Amino acid sequence: MINFLHTFEPQAILISFGPITIYWYGLFMVLSILAALALTFLLAKYYQIPADTIFDLSFWLIIGGLIGARIYDDLLQLPYYIQHPLQTLEIWKGGLAIHGAIITGLLITWWFSHRKNFNFWQLTAVMIPGLALAQAIGRWGNYFNQEIFGSPTNLPWGIPIAVINRPEQYLSSLYFQPTFLYESLGCLLISLGLLIANIYIIKKQRLNNNFYLSLVAIYMILYSILRFSLEFIRLDTTPYFLGLRWPQIISLTIIFFSLLLLFFNFHAQKPKNH
Numbered sequence: 001m002i003n004f005l006h007t008f009e010p011q012a013i014l015i016s017f018g019p020i021t022i023y024w025y026g027l028f029m030v031l032s033i034l035a036a037l038a039l040t041f042l043l044a045k046y047y048q049i050p051a052d053t054i055f056d057l058s059f060w061l062i063i064g065g066l067i068g069a070r071i072y073d074d075l076l077q078l079p080y081y082i083q084h085p086l087q088t089l090e091i092w093k094g095g096l097a098i099h100g101a102i103i104t105g106l107l108i109t110w111w112f113s114h115r116k117n118f119n120f121w122q123l124t125a126v127m128i129p130g131l132a133l134a135q136a137i138g139r140w141g142n143y144f145n146q147e148i149f150g151s152p153t154n155l156p157w158g159i160p161i162a163v164i165n166r167p168e169q170y171l172s173s174l175y176f177q178p179t180f181l182y183e184s185l186g187c188l189l190i191s192l193g194l195l196i197a198n199i200y201i202i203k204k205q206r207l208n209n210n211f212y213l214s215l216v217a218i219y220m221i222l223y224s225i226l227r228f229s230l231e232f233i234r235l236d237t238t239p240y241f242l243g244l245r246w247p248q249i250i251s252l253t254i255i256f257f258s259l260l261l262l263f264f265n266f267h268a269q270k271p272k273n274h
Contacts, residue, residue, distance in 0.1 A: 002156055002157045003156075005157055005158075005159050005178060005181070006156060006157060006158060006159065006160070006175070007160075008160075009160050009162065010024070010143055010144040010146060011024075011144065012024060012025065012144055012145050012146070014026075014027055014144075023141075023144075023145075024140075024141060024144030024145070025141035025142070025144060025145050026141075027141070028137055028138055028140045028141035028144075029096075029138060029141060031137050032133070032134035032135070032136075032137035032138040033062060033134060035130070035133050035134060035137055036127075036130030036131060036133055036134035037054075037058055037130065038130075039129055039130040039133055039191075039195070040054055040058065040126060040127055040129075040130040041054055043126045043129065043130075043195075043198055044126055046202045047122065047126055047202065047207075049118075049122075049123070049126065053116065053118065054126075056112075056116075057108075057109065057112050057123065057127075060108050060112060061105050061108055061109070061127070064104045064105065064107075064108045065101040065104055065105050065108075066096065066101070067104065068100040068101050068103060068104025068105070069096035069097050069098065069100040069101035069104070070096060070097075070100070071100060072097040072099055072100020072101075072103070073096060073097040073100065076097060076238055076239060076246060077237065077238075097247075098135060098227075099247065099250050102131075105127075105131070106124070109123055109124050109127065119209070119212070121209045121212035121213050121216065122207075122209075122212050124212070124216045125198065125201075125211075125212040125213075125215040125216055126198070128194055128215065128216060128219045129191050129194040129195045129198060130191075131219075132187045132188075132190040132191035132194060132219065132223070133187070133188070133191040135183070135184075135187040135223075136183075136184045136185070136187035136188040136191060137184075139180040139181075139183050139184040139187070140180065140184060142180045143159070143178070143180045143181070146161055146162055146165040147165070147236065148179055148180050148234060148236055149161055149176040149177060149178065149179055149180065149234075149235060150176055150177025150178070150179040150230075150233035150234055150235060151176065151177055151233045151235060152170055152173035152174075152175065152176055152177075153175055153176060153177045154175065155175075155177070157178060157181075158174075158175030158176060158177065158178070159175060159176055159177075159178045160174060160175055160176075161173075161174075161175075161176050167235050170235070176235070177233050179230050179233060179234050182230055183226060183227070183230055186223075186226040187223070187226070190219065190222050190223060190226070193222075194215060194218075194219060197215055197218075198215070201215075210265060213261060213262075213265050214262060214265065216261075217258040217259075217261045217262045217265075218258075218262075220254050220255070220257075220258040221254075221255050221258045221259065224250075224251035224252070224254045224255045224258070225251070225255065227247055227248075227251045228247075228248050228251040228252065228255075231244075231245045231247050231248045231251075
């Protein structure tokens, strides 16, 4: 695998025939959605959540998540998209920000759970292992697009980046940090951990909001730590605030509110002394 990454130069287009072009990014997006659905349906069965409920929620999450991820990315690169407005529709070429998808997904799940009278925290806890798995798979689309790579490196797993895709100041560099791979592996571990935690909850019959909320908060914290760390070596353009990249600011904000959730949830369960 290391040698493959070091020597293989990926291309964005998977196959092209006539006016039809299929991109690797689009393929990995589809694979990530299918994998997330499969894992979520499996978990929902053990929670005795009807498959129709998951299907209906997933429909809105997929549509809303794509829109939210695109709008968020457009806002981060607003000057560029103002000059190239038609490119805001070309999601198959990349440009989907996971923070936008997460925020939109939480709002949609809250709306859906209240509308259908389902437990918001349970639905979210069931969905997040699939979400993390989807993130792990989807990052490979960035690899084939030759985007979201890190700083130049001499490490044996450094990936070659075509000259056209290199930042101007690094035109003479050949190999770059595969930040897509680091995030993919990190999300895979998070997904596995969340899956194991869900299995524990099911087997021990700890079916209550305390555990559901804790799982959601832990996912938010773990992914935010991963993303915050990787932003130090990523080279893609993004706004800065207080000396930090914008995704780092969002990650710190998510960590803060997730820790607050855990804190208040923990203290709410402590027995009160009379």
